[in-house]
Amino acid sequence: MRIVIFGAGSLGSLFGALLDGAHDVTLVGRDPHISAVREHGLRVTGVDDFEASPAATTDGTELDCDFAVVTVKAYDTAGAARDLATGDVGAAVSLQNGLGNEATLAAGLDCPVVAGTTSHGAMLSEPGVVEWTGRGDVVVGAWRGDGAAGEGGDVSREDEHGRGTAADPASGVAAAFRAASIGAEVESDIGRRLWRKLAVNAAINPVSALARIRNGRVFEGPTAEYAARAAREAADVARAEGVDLDAGAAVEAAQTVARRTADNRSSMFQDVAAGRRTEIDAVSGVVAERADEHGVDAPVNGLLCALLRGWEAGEGLR
Ligand SMILES: NC(=O)C1=CN([C@@H]2O[C@H](COP(=O)(O)OP(=O)(O)OC[C@H]3O[C@@H](n4cnc5c(N)ncnc54)[C@H](O)[C@@H]3O)[C@@H](O)[C@H]2O)C=CC1
Ligand SMILES: CC(C)(CO)C(=O)C(=O)O
Incomplete structure (x- = not known):
């Protein structure tokens, strides 16, 4: 799948590295980190030690992908939505902390929004190098609007390719994570x-x-x-x-x-x-x-x- 990581700082770079290989990954972030990734690749240290070579850009506009994983800080979510809205994005997946990110993405984007949380830990130690500080989990679920997040219906359906249906992007996202050996569950609530x-x-x-x-x-x-x-x-x-x-x-x-x-x-x-x-x-x-x-x-x-x-x-x- 074509996956954009919007906000390739600590957490986004970790997921970008983990998803790379199984998928076609593009990091969207800022220099000097992005230039370092373009020149030398992305190194993961800590829980595991490996190198990845995702595409990397500082321009988050006009991107085309199956889904975008949003990992900017909460106060940058509106800007991320503005940039992503200029492209062709199948779904936006928030793995951020705090409440309100999904509503901000939904207000700015036409695509489905998937809510998520993760307990993986990451810290950018220097440009081009991210430390995986703790292995954790990923839980995602369809976001259906304020006050109704994840309510109702079966969100665990996947199509014959394991990609999730249009009405159910969360299971497609979880399947894509699992295809890259990242444990991910779909949560109905x-x-x-x-x-x-x-x-x-x-x-x-x-x-x-x-x-x-x-x-x-x-x-x-x-x-x-x-x-x-x-x-x-x-x-x-x-x-x-x-x-x-x-x-x-x-x-x-x-x-x-x-x-x-x-x-x-x-x-x-x-x-x-x-x-x-x-x-x-x-x-x-x-x-x-x-x-x-x-x-x-x-x-x-x-x-x-x-x-x-x-x-x-x-x-x-x-
Ligand atoms: N770091 C961690 O271990 C964990 C972080 N989280 C949450 O994940 C989110 C991200 O956290 P971190 O990765 O630690 O933050 P971070 O600050 O390291 O990364 C965010 C990155 O997004 C970039 N960014 C923001 N707007 C951008 C734009 N318009 N274009 C390009 N790049 C842009 C920033 O330059 C920054 O590098 C937060 O909500 C945090 O609470 C959740 C679980 C664990
Ligand atoms: C879970 C916890 C508290 C881990 O440090 C965290 O999410 C954070 O630091 O933002």
Whole structure:
């Protein structure tokens, strides 16, 4: 299949390398990384060590592909949709963190949108080299609009080529990942999966970023209570949106991820440490705003969001 990776930074480069070979892959990203890939290929280190040679470009317009995997940061999703809309894209697949990316893609594109989450970890260590920091999973599901993500119908159908039907692009995407030996599942209730991941990120990311601690410390010591509250609030908002997510299950999910990724610096901690903009709006910001809309209390998410936004607006960004 012809696959575009839109946003070939850390995660996108990892998936681009893993999909290359089984598929015809084009990375869309920025220099100096893209020039390095064009000149020397793409090297993966860490969990596995190998080289790949996908096509690579800094121009995301007028691309033609079976599907585009979108791996830009949440705040760049609208720009990605604008570029992808100028081409011929069969489907857009978000593997991003935060809530709202799929809605942004759907608003800007005519093609079907597939929602996804991944627990693989990746970090661009230098131009042309990506470190695979942790093996994980990929879960995708048809996105059917705000409040109805993944609801209804059988999304596990594939056509005789295993590509998924037009009404069911998620199974085609999962099949393409599996053809490249990347474990990928189709989830019929992808909306719940996105909210659960959001609760995990709402607990770990801002707390680790503000306290400057690795994931494993978030549920230990003085931050534990507030991380748990952030996850519980996210679950309360999810339920107000009709998503079946128990507060206890959300806290447990966050604690499990913190344990499994104990030595990681969360992506938000890395962003803050490097003086880069964070994804706070798409994580705690979404929880706090939707809580307001539903009349649900989410003071911890509100405070974490305000602190990170204050840092970004003040002395934070380089
Ligand atoms: N890195 C990781 O281990 C994981 C990341 N995620 C999520 O995946 C998403 C991407 O994360 P990272 O790869 O870490 O971020 P990143 O910042 O390393 O990569 C994003 C890349 O997209 C590029 N980009 C943005 N707009 C572009 C445009 N219009 N044209 C060309 N290139 C463009 C940026 O230059 C950047 O290189 C985020 O939502 C993150 O939360 C999710 C799971 C794990
Ligand atoms: C799961 C977790 C918390 C892993 O670090 C993550 O998604 C992130 O850092 O953004």
